Amino acid sequence: MVKDPKGSQGLRDIVQTRLLNDVLKNSCDKWPGWMVLVVDPPGLRVLSSAVGMYDLMERRVTLVEDLTKKRAPFRDMGAIYLLTPTKQSIDRLLRDWTPSENRKEPLYGNAVFLYFLGRLPDNLLAMIKTCKPLLKRVKALGEVNVDFLTKEDRAFHFDMKKSFRYLFPHRNTGQPTPVEMVICDKLVTLCATLNEYPHIRYRSSSPLCTSLANVFHRKMSEFIGGNQKWWYHGDANHTSRGRSTLLLVDRSDDCLSPLMHEFTYQAMVNDLLPIEEDRITYKSETIGNGGGEESKSMDKDVLLNEKDQIWVELRGKHIADVIQVLSNRIREMVNSSTSQVAKSKGNDTKALSLSQMASALKALPEYREVMDKLTQHMHLSHQCMDLFNKKGLLDLGEVEQTLATGKTDEGRVPKMNELVDMVEEQLQSAQDSQIR
Incomplete structure (x- = not known):
């Protein structure tokens, strides 16, 4: 980050x-x-x-x-x-x-x-x-x-999806692998872009982190030596803040995360929905106007990126909190807009029929734009929850968290035979996509 x-x-x-x-x-x-x-x-x-x-x-x-x-x-x-x-x-x-x-x-x-x-x-x-x-x-x-790719305003990645299997070969030469060299080259470009010459911290017991730290230090020093006009935060002429710190960790520093499903909005969208390059397509229902016009179904594309402020705000929240926030905002928007329409017609809200409210609200441009965004995210979050229930991820999540923490959701430490029974039950019922 x-x-x-x-x-x-x-x-x-x-x-x-x-x-x-x-x-x-x-x-x-x-x-x-x-x-x-x-x-x-x-x-x-x-x-x-x-x-x-x-x-x-x-x-x-x-x-x-x-x-x-x-x-x-x-x-x-x-x-x-x-x-x-x-x-x-x-x-x-x-x-x-x-x-x-x-x-x-x-x-x-x-x-x-x-x-x-x-x-x-x-x-x-x-x-x-x-x-x-x-x-x-x-x-x-x-x-x-x-x-490197700027995935988010404060996150990046090196677009190396298949690198994991090349990072942990049997080390018998003591030399960095080609993948490690590429990672360090890319990391140097990131630091050059951010004007950072970081201190390097890593676990010395990790051969991978040790190798990456040494290669990066050498390549960063070569970059600085070859770019005399380049500056970094913390040098003699830029003292508003000190040098940053680069932390190098490997999977052994966090063994539990791969064992568990995450139930934040962003994680569930990527786990359960057909998203590709931040783009997702879903079926949108257009409700008829009651005058003979029938409801229609159409495909709608949504880009989930930094330009979508609702996505940026809610992506890190638990899916249940996301649905609650969206529901409250839609309700507030409807109440506020219908009150505005009623005042413009000299009536109170209760005097307007539902069809009058709907027609009047559709005529408000600011309503349409904001409501479209809210309903898009409400639709996506409900899709996530539908698949969550259909795939039995609640039960699976409880098993995963029990295995990871050593305690049930009631705070009780289960016996070994209970754990074995729980895992066997999930293996028999879970789809391949659910098993971690």
Whole structure:
């Protein structure tokens, strides 16, 4: 978690500012025409997590292209590349500018701007220098240090979903694994973005944490040595607050969490509903107006991200508290709005029929916008609870918590044969998705 990076700015805002200024504005200042933004898959995910299409259009980017796919030529446009510093991406970059039998001319115009998510190794820089058609068009080359995804304003991840199995191999060489090197490279870009040079704390009995601490310390020192103008909180010229602390922990420091379902709103949405990249689709019922119009069902997309203030506020709360909060707010909204409508018509609330109230409330724009959001979340939270009851997660949760704490919900310490019976019963009745 990131605690108040750079004062009141969230991590997503910092990354967005970095991309808009150091990549897009810097390119616009050097080229007056329209441009194509070319990204590899990791670059696209980093870009999408912080910058919207409107931001790109404002800075004369008309098209976002995938480096790994076949693309049409735009020889009257400049090209901005946002890439990971890997040999695969550099090979594809050079292919755009190297004549071949099928294509005699380069894909893009006479202005090329090269930006990399992390440090560009010397051997890859040397590869770029060998391509003369590209080299003579390069107007800028930089390392933007944003090789991570801004999941929330105070949370990030490295987009390495399959890394766990590579972190705990049998250690017989004493050398860091390739995955550890990648993690530390990404962590350096995060610290560079936040202007942090952290103290490192870790459990010395953990070989993994020890290795990561040593590799990160070395790479961070190399970064500072190669970037003399870079500053960090706590240095001689920035003393408003001291250096931060990086805590390195492994799963042995928290063995119980994987054993238990979490019943907060965010955890249940991700556990039970078909959410992908913060987007979820659900069936919305449109109620008829009573004049012959029938109720309709339609698919509705919802984005659960930092722009949804209700989601930001409620995602960490227990699901039961979420439903209670939403119910209270909807009731307050209806009462407040119907009172306003009644006053405008010279009546009291009791004098209006239900159909009059509904029609009048739909005519209030501020009602529609807020109520839509509230009802969206009420629908999602009720979906979570329906699946919670259908899958028997209450009983399963009680077993998990008893195993984790050694006590029942009544505070009693169960006997071993009771625990065995409880587990056997769940194994016989639970679906595969429920068993941890």
